Amino acid sequence: MDIGVDLIESYLRLTGYLTDSEFEVQRRGKDGTYLAITDVDVVGLRLPGDIFLGDAHGDDEGMLLIEDPILALEDDLVDVIIGEVKQGEAEFNPGLKDHHVLHSVLRRLAWIYDEPLEHVVTGLQRKGVSYSPARGGGRVRTRLVAFGRSPTSGMNTISLSHVVETMLGFFERYEDAFRPIQFKDPAPALLRLLQKAGFRVRR
Numbered sequence: 001m002d003i004g005v006d007l008i009e010s011y012l013r014l015t016g017y018l019t020d021s022e023f024e025v026q027r028r029g030k031d032g033t034y035l036a037i038t039d040v041d042v043v044g045l046r047l048p049g050d051i052f053l054g055d056a057h058g059d060d061e062g063m064l065l066i067e068d069p070i071l072a073l074e075d076d077l078v079d080v081i082i083g084e085v086k087q088g089e090a091e092f093n094p095g096l097k098d099h100h101v102l103h104s105v106l107r108r109l110a111w112i113y114d115e116p117l118e119h120v121v122t123g124l125q126r127k128g129v130s131y132s133p134a135r136g137g138g139r140v141r142t143r144l145v146a147f148g149r150s151p152t153s154g155m156n157t158i159s160l161s162h163v164v165e166t167m168l169g170f171f172e173r174y175e176d177a178f179r180p181i182q183f184k185d186p187a188p189a190l191l192r193l194l195q196k197a198g199f200r201v202r203r
Contacts, residue, residue, distance in 0.1 A: 014118070019043065041083055077138065079143075087148065113134070128144045130143070137155060
C-alpha cells in the first residue's frame with residue numbers, strides 16, 4: 001500500500017471512520033469482458049457520535065475524546081468520504097468524478113441513503129459534496145476529499161501536514177492511553193517511533 005494512503009487510512013480510523021482502501025472499480029464492456037478502470041484510494045464511513053480512548057463503559061469522567069474539528073462533524077450526520085491521496089499537490093484525478101466510478105463505490109453504502117444514488121452522484125459531480133436524508137433519520141453528507149500538499153484544509157481538501165500534526169497531537173496529548181497500543185501499519189508506527197525516540201516532528 002502507498003505510504004500516503006496508509007497514513008490517511010490510519011488518520012480516518014483514529015477519528016472514528018470505518019475504511020476501505022485501494023477500492024478497485026471495474027467496468028463491463030459491450031463484449032462482456034471486464035476492465036479495471038481505476039482504483040479509489042480510500043473510502044471512509046463515520047456514524048454520528050463521539051470517539052473515546054479507553055472507554056470506561058458508562059463512566060464518563062476522565063474520558064479521552066478523539067476529535068479533529070477540520071472534519072466538521074455534526075450530531076445527526078453520517079459522513080462519507082471518497083478520498084484521493086497525493087504525496088504532491090492535493091488534487092483529484094479526473095476519473096474520480098466519473099459517474100460509473102462514484103456509483104460503483106456508493107453501491108457498497110446504498111443502504112444508508114433514503115434517496116436514489118443517482119442524486120448523490122450528481123451532487124458530487126457538481127459540487128464535490130452531497131447532503132441526503134439518511135434511512136431511519138438524520139442526514140448523510142457524502143464528499144470528495146483530496147489529501148495532499150495544500151496551504152489550507154476544509155470540506156474537500158485536507159493537507160497531509162495537517163494529518164501528521166493532528167496524529168502527533170493525539171499521541172502527545174494522550175501518551176498514557178496510546179503507550180500500550182502497538183501500531184502495525186507503517187505510517188502511524190513510524191510516527192510513534194520518531195516520537196518515542198525523542199524527535200520533534202514539525203513543519
